[in-house]
Amino acid sequence: MPDSLFTGASSALRPIHAVTPTTLDPFLAGPGAAWRGWVAAAEFKANAGAILTLPGDDGGAAAVLFGLGEAADRPSLVAGTLGARLPAGDYALGSGFDDPALATLAFALGAYRFSRYRAGEPGPRLQVPTGVDAAHVARIADGVTLARDLVNTPANDMGPTELAEAAADLAERHGAAFAVVYGDALAEGFPLIHTVGAGATVARSPRLIDVTWGDDAAPRLTLVGKGVCFDTGGLDIKPSAGMRLMKKDMGGAANILGLAHMVMDAGLPVRLRVLIPAVENAVSSRAFRPGDVFRSRKGLTVEIGNTDAEGRLVLADALALAAEEKPDLIVDLATLTGAARVAVGPDIAPIYGTDDSLIAELTRHGDAVADPVWHMPLWPDYQTMLDSKVADINNAGNSPFAGSITAALFLSRFVPDDIPWLHGDIFAWTPSAKPGKPEGGEAQAIRALFAWLSARYGA
Known part of the structure; x- marks a missing residue:
């Protein structure tokens, strides 16, 4: 997260006062009385996301009125629009915010800009309110920024090699061990990963990224992320419209690296392993x-059955490796199916798993931090859709129905029943900007997962 998002200044701060249509008049009758005429002339009605700069005696900006709207469920979430829309300057949260910590994080997430190829203008800075854990906010914003930056980077600059370099940089930052399996060793030990990546050039050859961190005696947490850096569909080639956003097909890996940063930066008492098949x-x-x-x-x-169902193939080998050391928990994230988007749209992460109580816990934490997930069924009767006449299993369902479920069922064949496992079929993209969510690459489910893991492991 850029340091420029927050300021330690204690003077020359412009307070931001959040109001609803109901609380606007009481504000103008009290602390905002001096601006009553200004607000009336501007026809400010406190609609959700509306911003009005309030002048000082010198004619400059003295404060900001920020509309929450009347039916705001989580008013502080709307603060995600502030980082994107306020002019440059130093600000502080004033009255009216129900959750200053959430508002501060929403401000940071909304201020995100992908600046690798085009420099941006200076933006607003916010003073972290008293009582808000600045390190916690920064940790989450850093993880989200990492995930978004990786997803937004086009495939010409984000192939398997570059994804491995990003993981190596993160490992070095946190003192973690880093290893890569490629070439003949990959072909021998991870045949499905090698198979999917075999069509690429030598410079973009497949590999398995392996990062480990923490005390070997601690509970073992393994995170697995789908790292398909570009997906043409293979010989079952996608149409051009279907290929347009396929730079984001490594969104599972990007999100896993963002989550891994949060876990390591917080020092959660786990032995963390990160596995990313990059192809x-x-x-x-x-x-x-x-x-x-x-x-x-x-x-x-x-x-x-279909070369465009490649993500589950590379995950299968990675999950098999993850299971070999019998960790306490395996979590995988993957931009796996379009069927998931048909089911729940772009904003909700469908979650499958072998333990319903774990998903219920995760769902509660996701709701608490405004990062929604939704429990989907591993419906065993649909296993027959993956039957093959010549092999143990087919990688593509024989029916147009239940595509996200059958993909999850395929993966379940590679995780033993006695290991708790969660699978997120995420989108990793925001198609149109929302508060705290600029259009483009998105961190999805990792704030929920981090909140849940922090509670689960006692941090």
Whole structure:
């Protein structure tokens, strides 16, 4: 998170007063009496997200009125529009915010800009309110920024090599161990990861990223992220419209790295492992074909029903590796299916898992931090949709129905029943800007996961 988002200044701060249509008149009858005429002339009605600068005696900006609207469920969330819309200057939260910590985080998340290729103008800075844990806010904003930056970076600058470099940088930052498996070792030990990435050029060859951190004696937490840096669909090639946003198909990996940053920066008492299969699903004479059959790391044979169902293949080998050391918990995130978006849209992360009570806990924490997740069923009767006549399982369902569920069921075949496992079929993208969510790459479910993991491991 850029240091420029927050200020330690104690003077020359412009207070931001949050008001609803109901509380506007009481404010103007009390502390805002001097601005009653100004507000009336501007026809400010305190609609959600409305901003009105209030003048001082010298004619400059003295304060800001910020509209919450009348039906705001979590008023402080609306503060996510402030970082994007206020002019440069130093500000402080004034009256009317129900949750200063959430408002501060929303301000930071809304102020995000992807500036790798185009420099932005200086933006507003906010003083962290007294009583708000600045380090906690910064930790979460940093993790979100990391995830968004990785997703927003186009594939020409974010291939498997660059994704590995980003993971290595994060590992170095936190004193974690870093390793990469590639080449012959990958082909031998992780055949599905190698298969999906075989069609790419040598410079964009597949690899498995492996980061470990923490005390070996601590509870073992393993995070797995789908790192398909670009997905053409392979020989079952996508149409151009379907390929337009496929730079974000490594959104699972980006989000896992953002979550890993939060976990390590907070010093959660866990032994963390991060596994990212990083590939490009390219079209070439070396690309895998529909009808091919491959043996997975776990030993199950997989028939290729569709080369565009590649994410579950690379995750299968990574999950099999994760399970080998029998961790206390495995969590994977992946931009896995369009069916998930049909089911819940872009803003909600569908969550599957082997323990309903864990998902219920995660859902509660997601609601508390305004990062919603939704429990979806691992419906066992749909396993037959993945039947193959020549292999143990097919990577694509034989029906147009329940695509997100069958993808999760496919993954479940590679995680033993006795290991708690959660799978998030995320979108990792905000199609149109909302408070705290600029259009573009998005961190999805990781604030919920971090809140839940912090509670679960006693931090």
